[in-house]
Amino acid sequence: MRARAVSWLLPWLLLAGGSQAIQITEFSSGITPGAGPYAIASGPDGNLWFTERYGNRIGRIAPSGAVTEFGAGISPGSAPYGITAGPDGNLWFTEAAGHRIGRVTPAGAVTEFSVGITPGAQPLHIASGPDGNLWFTESLAGKVGRITTAGVVTEFSIPAATPGTLNGITTGPDGNLWIAAGADHLIVRMTPVGAMTGFDTGAATPLHIRAGPDGNVWFTTGGDPPIGRITTAGTITMFGAGIAAGASAQGIAVGPDGNLWFAESGVDRVGRMTIAGIVAEFGSGITAGGEPTGIALGPDGNLWFTEPAGDRIGRLVTGSCSLDVDGNSAIDALTDGLMILRAMFGLTGAAVTNNALGDGATRIDWASLRAYMNGNCASFFMP
Ligand SMILES: [Ca+2]
Numbered sequence: 549m550r551a552r553a554v555s556w557l558l559p560w561l562l563l564a565g566g567s568q569a570i571q572i573t574e575f576s577s578g579i580t581p582g583a584g585p586y587a588i589a590s591g592p593d594g595n596l597w598f599t600e601r602y603g604n605r606i607g608r609i610a611p612s613g614a615v616t617e618f619g620a621g622i623s624p625g626s627a628p629y630g631i632t633a634g635p636d637g638n639l640w641f642t643e644a645a646g647h648r649i650g651r652v653t654p655a656g657a658v659t660e661f662s663v664g665i666t667p668g669a670q671p672l673h674i675a676s677g678p679d680g681n682l683w684f685t686e687s688l689a690g691k692v693g694r695i696t697t698a699g700v701v702t703e704f705s706i707p708a709a710t711p712g713t714l715n716g717i718t719t720g721p722d723g724n725l726w727i728a729a730g731a732d733h734l735i736v737r738m739t740p741v742g743a744m745t746g747f748d749t750g751a752a753t754p755l756h757i758r759a760g761p762d763g764n765v766w767f768t769t770g771g772d773p774p775i776g777r778i779t780t781a782g783t784i785t786m787f788g789a790g791i792a793a794g795a796s797a798q799g800i801a802v803g804p805d806g807n808l809w810f811a812e813s814g815v816d817r818v819g820r821m822t823i824a825g826i827v828a829e830f831g832s833g834i835t836a837g838g839e840p841t842g843i844a845l846g847p848d849g850n851l852w853f854t855e856p857a858g859d860r861i862g863r864l865v866t867g868s869c870s871l872d873v874d875g876n877s878a879i880d881a882l883t884d885g886l887m888i889l890r891a892m893f894g895l896t897g898a899a900v901t902n903n904a905l906g907d908g909a910t911r912i913d914w915a916s917l918r919a920y921m922n923g924n925c926a927s928f929f930m931p
Contacts, residue, residue, distance in 0.1 A: 571865040571924075572818070572833030574855070578615030579607060585854040585861055587673075587799070587842040589631045589639065593654035594847045597639045598854055598861065599628035606631070606641060606652050609861050611848035621658030622650060630673040630684065636697040640682045642671035649674070649684060649695050664701030665693060673716045673756070678723045679740040685714035685727060692717065692727060692738060704742040708732050716757035716767065722780040726765045728754030735767065735778050747782040758800045758808075762823040766808055768797035775800075775810065775821060790827030791819060799843040803851055805866050811840035811853050818843070818853060818864055834862060869925035873917055875910035883909075887917060891929050 579585065583603030591597045591608070598607045604626055605619040622628065626646030634640045634651070641650045647669050648662040665671065669686035671693065677683045684693045690709030694702045706714065709729055716728040720737070727736040730753040734746045754776065757767040767776045773788030774797035791797070796814030803809045808821045816838055817831035834840065838855030840862065846852045851864040871879045873887060883906035890900045897914045911917050921927045 570830050570867050572830060573613070573863045573865075574833065574835060574838075574858075574860045575609060575613040575615065575863065576858070576860045577613070578617065579859050579861070580605070580617060581859055583607070583617075583859050584856045585842070585859065586629060586856050587631045587641075588844045588852055588854050588861070589633055590844050590847050590852075591633055591639055591654060592637050595654075596844060596846050596852050596861075597631055597633075597652070598842065599631050599641055601627050601629060601644070601856065604628065606639070606650075606656075606658070607861075608656070609852070611846060611850070613861075613863070615861070616656070618652060618656035618658065620656075621660065622646075623648070623660060626650070626660075629671070632674050632676050632682065634676055634682055634697055635680050638697075640674055640676075640695070642674050642684050644670050644672055644687075647671065649682070649693070649699075649701070651699075659699070661695060661699040661701065663699075664703065666691060666703060669693070670712075672714065673728075675717045675719055675725070677725060677740060678719050681740075683717055683719075683725050685717050687712055687714045690714065692725070704738070704744075706736055706744060708734060708736075708746055715755045718757045718759055718765065720765050720780060721759050721763045724780075726757055726759075726778070728757040728767050730754055730770075735765070735776075735782075735784070737780075737782070745782070747778060747784060749776060749784055750786075752776055752784075752786060755797075756799050756810075758802065760808060760823065761802050761806045764823075766800055768800050768810055770796050770798065774812075775808075787821065787825045787827075789825065790821075790829075792817065792829060795819065795829075798841045799853065801843045801845050801851065803845060803866055804849045809843055809851050809864070811843045813839040813841050813856075816840065818851070818862075830864065835860065838862075865924060867924055873911065873921060874906045875920070876906040876908040878906060880906055888921075891918070891921070891927075896929075896931065 583600040586601040588598040626643035629644040631641040666689040669689035674684040713731040773786040775787040795812040838858030842854040
């Protein structure tokens with residue numbers, strides 16, 4: 549009888565739960581003022597890792613928002629810049645002013661590598677390659693570097709590159725490296741053995757670059773139009789509709805919803821764009837002047853972004869609302885449905901959860917259930 553009563557309610561709940569609630573939260577506790585968090589990447593340890601460009605450290609932020617900073621082993625004045633997870637279970641980062649590559653273990657132990665890197669090369673962005681190595685741009689040297697997880701560096705010259713033009717790098721869906729050569733107005737496709745092809749972007753100056761969810765490669769320009777798409781055959785399309793003037797699009801990532809998400813440092817927003825080019829921008833919850841720059845999909849299914857000018861890290865919940873409120877990977881009327889029903893009747897605490905948690909539930913008390921529903925399903929359950 550009870551099962552039937554809950555069953556008729558669920559279709560309504562499904563409809564009610566369809567609304568999307570984008571929620572942004574900022575974290576600053578534990579980040580040294582002036583640190584300038586810049587790039588951010590998801591680590592293999594369930595945390596996110598970010599560079600502190602001016603703080604000369606690497607930061608780690610847990611999905612709970614707890615920050616730990618690591619500075620030991622990083623030479624003074626190194627200016628950590630790009631960061632990515634390596635295939636070896638460590639994080640790898642560039643030192644833009646130290647002209648080195650750094651490796652940090654999930655425990656925070658840093659090793660620096662400089663042998664084989666052109667003096668003054670200014671390494672900027674770094675990506676995990678299709679070949680088990682790390683690849684990075686050397687902005688001032690006009691080269692792309694490859695470093696093995698053992699620290700052996702090989703450099704490849706980009707013939708067209710003028711000093712200061714190489715920015716982002718990513719592994720494309722085609723198993724090649726894709727490189728943003730900003731002031732040269734080029735996207736360079738490079739095979740893992742160093743064969744290069746350049747594609748003219750016209751007036752656009754490619755900055756950050758990421759493989760998209762659609763088999764293409766997407767990039768930001770920092771200018772106007774802010775977003776570009778390049779097919780693996782080299783056909784380029786630019787997108788600007790719906791993006792605020794002066795957005796200065798920076799980091800770009802693929803969200804849990806299959807959309808592209810990008811940081812807009814000029815207008816303190818995060819933008820969302822479908823692969824068809826439909827844009828929405830979100831600024832509520834971002835402190836003015838923070839200048840969102842780096843962005844990554846976290847291990848918790850949320851998007852995380854840096855605010856270099858505000859010394860903050862932001863978390864954006866895309867609002868994917870699942871009725872699996874107890875988090876056991878199953879939507880069930882007699883557990884999830886019953887608890888939602890009890891909460892809607894105004895019950896709280898154990899009166900919600902008693903005899904209603906599913907086997908293997910990961911949210912096992914009212915506080916975590918309430919936080920999940922309020923954060924993801926646009927509900928407003930009180931304590
Ligand atoms: Ca469940």
